[in-house]
Each structure stands twice: as structure tokens, then as C-alpha cells.
Amino acid sequence: MRELNPRVVLVSMAGVGSDGPWRRAVTFADTLAAMSGLTHETGQQGHAPQGLTFGLGDMVAANAATLATLEHLIREQGGHVGLSQLEAMSAHLGTALIETLLPAEATGEGATAGPLTLRTSGEDRWLTVGVTTSAHFTEAVAAVVGDSTDDPVLALTTTAARSDGDALAAALQQQGVPAYAVRDGRDLVATDPQLAARNFYPVQQHPLAGEVQVEGIVAHLSTTPARIVSPAPLLGQHTDELLEEILGLDHDRIRHLHDLGVLE
Numbered sequence: 001m002r003e004l005n006p007r008v009v010l011v012s013m014a015g016v017g018s019d020g021p022w023r024r025a026v027t028f029a030d031t032l033a034a035m036s037g038l039t040h041e042t043g044q045q046g047h048a049p050q051g052l053t054f055g056l057g058d059m060v061a062a063n064a065a066t067l068a069t070l071e072h073l074i075r076e077q078g079g080h081v082g083l084s085q086l087e088a089m090s091a092h093l094g095t096a097l098i099e100t101l102l103p104a105e106a107t108g109e110g111a112t113a114g115p116l117t118l119r120t121s122g123e124d125r126w127l128t129v130g131v132t133t134s135a136h137f138t139e140a141v142a143a144v145v146g147d148s149t150d151d152p153v154l155a156l157t158t159t160a161a162r163s164d165g166d167a168l169a170a171a172l173q174q175q176g177v178p179a180y181a182v183r184d185g186r187d188l189v190a191t192d193p194q195l196a197a198r199n200f201y202p203v204q205q206h207p208l209a210g211e212v213q214v215e216g217i218v219a220h221l222s223t224t225p226a227r228i229v230s231p232a233p234l235l236g237q238h239t240d241e242l243l244e245e246i247l248g249l250d251h252d253r254i255r256h257l258h259d260l261g262v263l264e
Contacts, residue, residue, distance in 0.1 A: 007078045011065045015057075017084035027085070029055035036089035041096050060092060061085040113137035118157050120165035120181070127165045129156070130178030140175035144168070189213055204231035239263055 001008045012018060015027030016035070033039045033052045043049030061083055068081040111134040118127045132140070141152035149155040160168055165181030172179035183192060189201050198220075201213040217226045243249045243257075257263050 002078060005078070007073075007076060009069050009072045009078055009081065011069060011081045011083060013061055013065060013083045013085060015084070016086045018082050029057055032057040032085055032089055035086055037093050037096065038089055041093070056092075057085040057089050061088040064088045064091075111135075113153065116153065116156070117182070118160040120160050120168065121162055122165070125165050126182035127160055127168055128180055128182055129172065132177050137177065140172060140177045143175050144171045202228055204228065206231040207234060236263065 001010065014023070015032060016022045016025055027035070030039075030051060033056065036057075038056065039049045039051050041049075042051055065081060065083050068083070072079050072081070112131050113134045114129050114131040114137065116129040118129065119125070120127050138149075138152045141156045142148045145155050145159045147155075169179040169181050181187075188195060195201065198216075200216040202216050203211050204214050206212045212231060214228060214231065216228065219226070240254055240263075243254050244251075249257075254263075
């Protein structure tokens with residue numbers, strides 16, 4: 001390939017890398033999450049690790065590969081990017097590694113409250129509250145529940161159980177406490193006001209399913225804004241175009257392949 005194009009960039013994305021004692025390991029999303037230490041971070045405070053519910057390694061490794069490829073293109077140099085998904089995922093453990101160097105529990109002005117995950121009203125509905133200082137948390141909870149308390153965590157837990165998650169999150173946010181209702185897939189598509197305002201789920205007309213909401217463009221570019229112009233293709237929808245444009249087959253030859261059943 002370098003003989004044809006000296007500036008070509010080749011990306012190899014192995015699970016743990018192309019060398020080292022585990023180079024031949026068979027890996028999937030769950031095993032890489034466990035190997036990287038991320039699975040352990042889902043089981044804090046004596047609870048068993050819950051694991052990740054999606055292939056995070058694919059995403060972070062793809063981002064790393066993209067950055068490395070762009071670096072080659074900017075330098076106008078070809079090269080080989082040898083990527084380890086394990087290392088790309090482990091790079092996201094920064095805050096967890098720092099926490100191991102901190103005291104087990106801060107006191108005084110450095111004391112913190114959270115993170116918390118609280119059940120709210122409704123079936124399987126939850127609220128996540130981020131970390132803030134204990135003093136700020138106590139004041140915020142008193143303002144939200146309407147009364148001072150010696151146990152703000154218990155007071156907020158009790159209030160959350162009979163409250164709408166979105167409304168309680170908004171009340172906490174107004175007091176400077178990071179909080180948001182835990183979303184499921186339906187919430188994201190149908191009710192989340194932030195994603196709706198940014199048109200993250202545009203509607204496409206699918207030839208079989210009709211109107212379908214699809215994931216939008218993550219990066220909003222000012223000069224060259226991207227847009228989704230068509231739904232996902234059907235199986236084999238563009239076969240004829242590819243045969244004609246890439247392989248140079250004429251219409252008669254493509255028709256003959258169809259008649260033979262080759263393209264079914």
C-alpha cells in the first residue's frame with residue numbers, strides 16, 4: 001500500500017495489542033471492561049460490580065484511532081497505528097486512580113456528600129445526585145425539602161421516593177447540586193428536553209418502517225455542519241450501484257448476475 005500511496009495510514013485495533021503475553025487473547029466488550037478495571041468501578045460501597053451495558057471499548061478505541069490517524073494526516077505522513085483497546089479503556093481510569101491516593105474519608109471543610117442513586121416515584125425510576133461538599137449538600141436539601149435536618153441523605157431519600165425525578169433534579173440543580181433523572185432509551189427519544197432542543201433524534205423516512213427517529217450528529221461544526229440525509233439502507237439496496245461504480249460492470253452483466261441468483 002505504501003508503494004501505491006506513501007501517505008496511507010493503516011490502523012490495527014487489537015483487543016490488547018499486537019505484542020505482550022496476552023496478544024493472542026480473545027476479547028469482547030465485557031472482558032475488556034473487566035481487564036481495564038472499569039468493571040470494578042461499577043461496584044462501589046460493598047456492592048458487586050454491575051458491569052457496563054454497552055461496548056465502551058469500541059467507542060474509546062475508535063476515538064483514539066481517529067486522533068492518531070488525524071495526527072498522521074496533519075503531518076502529511078503515512079504510518080501504522082497499532083492500537084490496544086485495553087489501553088484505550090484503561091486511560092479512562094484517571095479519576096479512579098487518583099481516588100486511591102486520597103484519604104478514606106475527608107472531614108471538616110473537605111468533607112463531601114454523594115454520589116447517590118435514589119429511587120423516585122414511578123416504576124423503576126431513579127435519580128442520580130453528584131458529589132458536592134457536605135455543607136452545601138445539607139443547605140441544598142433543607143431548601144428543597146423545606147426543613148433543616150440532621151441527616152440530609154435520609155431526608156432526600158425520603159423526599160425522592162414520593163417525587164418526580166425530573167422535578168426533583170431541577171430543584172436540586174437550582175440549589176447548585178448536580179442531579180439528573182436516570183434515563184432509559186424511551187426517555188432519551190421521547191421526553192428528554194435537552195436532546196429534543198438540539199434535535200439529536202431527527203426523523204428519517206425508512207422504506208419499510210416509515211418515520212423513524214435516528215441518532216443525530218454528535219459534533220456540531222460551524223463551518224461544515226454535518227446532516228443525516230437518508231435512513232439506513234436495506235440489505236443489498238446499493239449492490240447494483242457498487243458493482244457499477246467500483247467494479248465497472250455494465251447493466252447487462254449485472255442483470256445476468258441477478259438472473260443467475262448470484263446477488264440474492
